Amino acid sequence: MAGPLGRGKDLRIIGKSTSAKITVGGGFESLFQGNTHFRQTKRQEIKKLATEGQHPEFLFLGCADSRVSEGTIFNADPGTLFAERSIANLYQPKRDLTTKAILAYGVNHLKVKHIIVMGHYGCGGVGAAIASPPKAPWDESTKAIQRWIMPIRRVYAESTRPEIVALRNANKGKSVVPSPKLQDPGFRALVEENIKNTVKNVANDEIIKQHFSNPSLGEIYVHGWVYDIENGEIRDIGVSVGPPGKAIPQAPFPAVAKLAAKM
Incomplete structure (x- = not known):
């Protein structure tokens, strides 16, 4: 394949002498913009996770x-x-x-x-x-x-x-x-x-x-x-389970109006 794709870049497939024109837009544009915003707003978190796991x-x-x-x-x-x-x-x-x-x-x-x-x-x-x-x-x-x-x-x-x-x-x-x-x-x-x-x-x-x-x-x-x-x-829904003898930590989410039958 050719180098990194961008708007209007050619996609060259190995074994083919011609390339297909790729146009980024339409539905992909929202994904591109979303990723751009994500990288701009979460730069530090991304870097920390990459280095610290x-x-x-x-x-x-x-x-x-x-x-x-x-x-x-x-x-x-x-x-x-x-x-x-x-x-x-x-x-x-x-x-x-x-x-x-x-x-x-x-x-x-x-x-x-x-x-x-x-x-x-x-x-x-x-x-x-x-x-x-x-x-x-x-x-x-x-x-x-x-x-x-x-x-x-x-x-x-x-x-x-x-x-x-x-x-x-x-x-x-x-x-x-x-x-x-x-x-x-x-x-x-x-x-x-x-x-x-x-x-x-x-x-x-x-x-x-x-x-x-x-x-x-x-x-x-x-x-x-x-x-x-x-x-x-x-x-x-009130069906949490855990190790025997251990109190189950309670989440702050409210219970359903009518609880499901217990397990």
């Missing part, structure tokens, strides 16, 4: 939704959150080697103290788990999504939470079940139950259980929070 206190496991960026919703400086995001903030220990490796690195090498599992109301992955699956045959894209959200479908089918039971009953007999409305109580409850299930999966992972059973490895706590995409509020 990262020492985050928090590991964030969230949803890949573009509205729920961890740095944005916490207005966090670089180096605050070690993060991984997936569709519907799921963790499937036997299938999700990426998140497992992140857990291992976060707790064993970075020595994070708090793991934050955060879902959000209006989550598309949770809504898709309520809706009827697409008609077969499935293409590779559909297979990937539907297989990934299967654990949420199971929670939806088996939950005894009254709001979810009411939603299941309302959908019973429908030939096609649509995605629920944003404010549907059953939808919101399933978002919370999905967070609770991920907290349980993380806390039961062997990596975390080793820390719980061996205080010399350092204290680790797992928390379940939910983000409201309508007003930007974060709430605690």
Whole structure:
């Protein structure tokens, strides 16, 4: 490839005698301006992190939704959150080697103290788990999504939470079940139950259980929070877990109006 790209620069591909003209603009302009502002306002923080390394206190496991960026919703400086995001903030220990490796690195090498599992109301992955699956045959894209959200479908089918039971009953007999409305109580409850299930999966992972059973490895706590995409509020769903006999540090975020059932 030719030298550094700029506006109107040529991109020369190895093995090609001609080049393609690259014009930077359109949607990329906002990214360029954002990076410029970031470099100008965070110059000292960037330099310090480069020379001293990262020492985050928090590991964030969230949803890949573009509205729920961890740095944005916490207005966090670089180096605050070690993060991984997936569709519907799921963790499937036997299938999700990426998140497992992140857990291992976060707790064993970075020595994070708090793991934050955060879902959000209006989550598309949770809504898709309520809706009827697409008609077969499935293409590779559909297979990937539907297989990934299967654990949420199971929670939806088996939950005894009254709001979810009411939603299941309302959908019973429908030939096609649509995605629920944003404010549907059953939808919101399933978002919370999905967070609770991920907290349980993380806390039961062997990596975390080793820390719980061996205080010399350092204290680790797992928390379940939910983000409201309508007003930007974060709430605690009340399912935090930690080492046996240790008091769990309480975050200042308020509890949800109606707590999810305890684990």
